[in-house]
Amino acid sequence: MSLTSALSIARSGLTMSSRAADLISQNVANALTEGYGRRELELSASSTGGVSIAGVTRFAERAITADRRVAEAAQAGAGVTAAFHSTVEDAVGTPGSGTSLSDMVGELESALVTAASTPQSDAALQSVVDRAQDLASRVGQMGDTIYAARRQADASVGTSITSINEALRGVEALNAQIASLHGADASGLLDQRQSLIDGIAGLVPLREVEGQDGRVSLYTASGTALLDGRAGELARGTGGGLTLNGRDLPTSAIEGGALAAQISVRDDLGVAAQADIDAFAADLQSRLPGLFEGPPLKVQASVAASPQQVRDGAGGGGTSGDASRIVGMLNALTAGAGAGGAADALASSAASSRVVAEDRQAYATARYDTLHSAELEGGVDTDVEMQDLLLVQQIYSANAKVIQAIDGMLGQLMEL
Template sequence: MSISVALSNALSGLTASSRMASIVSTNVANALTEGYGRRELAISPRVVTGGGVGIDGVIRHVDASLVAERRDASSEHAGADTLATYRQQIESLLGTPEDGHSLSAVITRFESALVAASSRPDLPERLTGVLTAAGDVAGAFGAISDRIQGLREEADAEIDATVNRVNELLAQVVDLNGAVTDQRNRGGDVSGLLDHRQKVVDELSGIVPVREVPRGHGSIALFTPGGAILVDGTAADLDFTRTNVITPHLTADAGLLSGLTLNGRELDTTSGGPLDGGRLSALFAIRDDLSVAMQSDIDAAARDMIERFQQSGLDATRATGDPGLFTDNGLAFDPGDELGIAARIAINALVDPDQGGATWRLRDGLGAAAAGAPGDASLLQAMQTVLAERRTPGSGSFGTGALDAAGIASSLLSLAGTQRQLAEQTLSFAATRHGEVEERFLADGVDTDQEMQRLILIEQAYGANAKVVQTIDEMMNMLLRI
């Protein structure tokens, strides 16, 4: 071997060792960087030129099946977390019996106020106490209904923001596909671009579940497990129109709320649809399914409260068809107009001094023209009876069992608690799976101990090649001195 060939071989070894050391340093520095794939320098012997090593490029190591599993787990976890948070909000909204503002608590106070007024019907302050407690019951129904619609509005706003983010991410994937292809055609290192694209798709997978399919020249296509095409050459366009104010009557089933379109075509956003799984489908479930069902139950409870005090025979002074103590915005309740009644339930103006009424009508009857005997507690006692009467609710998901008014409120809270527990169990399972997959993903990434061992070997190789160069230099100097 000639001196020139030996020098060339040693210099190629120095160059390769230097590049390898740089890559190892980059691996260690990015060990915890999201989306980073471990790099390794691809080298091969230079046979044609007489020896040494040639640099063939940079290899990015990623387990595609593990990445796909991680994305599935991320999608499942994001959806479960969104639903569990919602269930917690609903349970907190209904409150517990110990919570002074809960529905159960205000109904209990109303019942206590009736008992107190029955014992001394002649005391105006006792009658005022009944009015106040009844107003609290109506107010509690209204507050719960308003908050349910508020949660729907929040979900609608989040859907709008999320859809916009999905469109941004899909556009980024298309741009990165093009950049990867261009860089690869020029013979450059595309590892950084692949890291970025993986991170973008990872974020997308928390919103909607995705399947990545390789295409030519380093580009990828994205599909949902339900068959929706998100990226395949070009990015799909998702469209959604936000509704700023949502009322109980505004539902997707009635066609009064925006759905989701993909390239102009309506998408099924219900369970089992093309986008099922992930945060976006959970938000649609909150807006169009879960909150609508919750509104239906709170409406059923409000209806039951109104009908208890509107039934015939309770108040002989009230004409047939007239509203009772609780009204539908001042009118008698119509069972055909139940939707949203929890937001409309109100106290009859005839017993409210602020609306021109008088509290003595709570004792003497809503239709009484003048105050009666102050010691007559028969109507107040009858109100206690209808409040404690066990009856089967006319609607809602309370089953066929007979319940008193307080029992209906307790049933609502019990249902909310059960649903919250189930949602948290689902979240716990999803979190466990996500954590386990994440651990395997990190273990498959950069092993800093292994990288440091590799760096020691690289330093040894660098030193050996440097020694060859030094020896050649000494030999050349000796020859020049002859």
């Protein structure tokens, strides 16, 4: 072997060591970076005896990543649903808290009991009106809360659609860049693409299919193509639905992620919650038609202006000691399960729905955490990277000494 050949071989070793150290530093620096895939040099022996860099391998646990994305969508969707049910429960209130719907029905009942025992008391009659107004106001606040939750869900739908479209266009652009490299190192671009796809995964559960040139196609869990060559375009459809590339897209096609859950809150869960509130208000009005009117539920203006109508009725003519009308109102309020029972049923239903939703969220979160941890285990291990760096340092030092020795030999030859 000539000195020139030996020098070339040693230089290839230095080049390899330098590139390996660069990759190791990238791995360590990005150990906690979401979407980062660990890199490793692909090496081969050259025909001249040195070492050649064949390329860079980016490691990714595709099967685990696919499962993690599905779990991420389930977690996000469950979180949206659980948050809504928690909002409904807070709006109805917990019986015994002093501010719940049930408590306010109880306060109206107590005011009627007091007024029935002292019908001549203007203060007792005013208290009935005040408690009735408090109850009607609380029912209205509940409706406002549900309406606000539905509006927020609708705004979130718009934000999600925008995010998905932007991410799909980004993936399409990265596909083109990766394909243009024709097999050269595209690790950085692959990291960017994975990050974009992960951003979509929480909104819509999807499957990733890789092509021969490094491009990927994206499909929903039901098989609807979101990106197949070109990025699809989601948009709002008529009646609050969705369209994909101008065609109606049923919500079932994207079921399982945050977007479908947001639509459900707006169109299904929110509507059902408002219907329950409206039914309670209608029941209350039917029990006490001389006190309430609506919708929306409110105390009759004439009663609010003249609390004596609680005792005397709209026509007046009653005596200050006659409590029969007040007793009739009290009996109507408590008949059957009573308005209090209806309020308790609302609170119980809200609490039960919240518990079920949070249980589902906890399960989805546990599954996501398990898969995410498994995915990270296949990522960067800084201890292993440090061991590899020490080996690279030794290889670099050895090759440097070879070059130093060859330089000395060449120097001796020049002195002859």
